[in-house]
Amino acid sequence: MTDGFPAPVAVASVPLATTVTRVAELADKLGRDQSTVFDLRRLSEASGVPAEVVRSLLEGRPAGEPDLQARFLQRLDLLRRTRVKPNGRRYTQQEIADGAGMSRQQAGALINGDRRPTMEHCDAIQRFFGVHAGFLTAHDAEALNDALLRTEQQLLQDFAGRERDRERERETVPPESDSADDPLARLLQNHGVRGIAWRAAQLPSDKHRDKVAEWLDMLLESVKPNES
Structure with missing residues (x-):
């Protein structure tokens, strides 16, 4: 064989276990299935490392190099x-x-x-x-760590997006103390705007959805402040 790199040299080990722990904790916070997040085939294709080596490395076992x-x-x-x-x-x-x-x-x-x-x-x-x-x-552990870091970035984006959605919903719903006698506030508190829209979208026909819209209009009318 001709050309090529010089003989490979030893490199510092990658903190793969630390990355695995962070990704697992993020997955739990998001309610993601760990078997999906750490899917061997997906990680193999993302890193180039054979699936059986991915399994060994995730379990902390040496897999040769x-x-x-x-x-x-x-x-x-x-x-x-x-x-x-x-x-x-x-x-x-x-x-x-x-x-x-x-x-x-x-x-x-x-x-x-x-x-x-x-x-x-x-x-x-x-x-x-x-x-x-x-x-x-890249060495196998380094390649797998890089793939998991990209997974972590995606999970962080998903987590941030979920927190933004929750914050928007909190801003939309009046405080619980103000909603005891307010039917509209109770409705928003129990279901949220998105929840109401999602439930309406599941109805079987436009007739049913029109009925929901009519009911909401009546509710809004009933809770309008009295004009002096």
């Missing part, structure tokens, strides 16, 4: 299986070569393991498949 050439071939094979064309077919060697700016012979040698990849090869192939830098080369 393939050398750089083996990692590259393993993850390139995963990319070719999971990042396919709109018609569901795999990209051919020629299409990969054209997209990565190399000859078909170069692409074939890399795919078949007859040539060690350079950083330029990896960068070009990663851009072609639309994955982040380091996808083809």
Whole structure:
């Protein structure tokens, strides 16, 4: 084999266990199923790490570490299986070569393991498949940690969105002390605007929905302040 990186060097371990703990706590706060958040297939496709290795790493067990050439071939094979064309077919060697700016012979040698990849090869192939830098080369624990950090960012966004929705609803509903004798306030407190709209949308016909609108109009009229 020709070209390629120098011999791999030891790197500092990634705090994978800490990330797993944070993601698990966020999932619990959001009421998300842990088996969905830590789905082995999804994490494998996101990180490039084989599913059985993902399982071992999540459980805190050593899973071995393939050398750089083996990692590259393993993850390139995963990319070719999971990042396919709109018609569901795999990209051919020629299409990969054209997209990565190399000859078909170069692409074939890399795919078949007859040539060690350079950083330029990896960068070009990663851009072609639309994955982040380091996808083809990062150590397994580092690659899985990166995938979980992206999961954590999405969960944080979902959590922030939920809190914003709750705050808006609190701003919409009058304080409980003011709602004891106010039917409209009680209605909003019990169901919220979104809850009322959602329930109305579930009714089987426009006739039923019109009836709800008519009832709400009557309620609003009945609680209007008396004009002097």
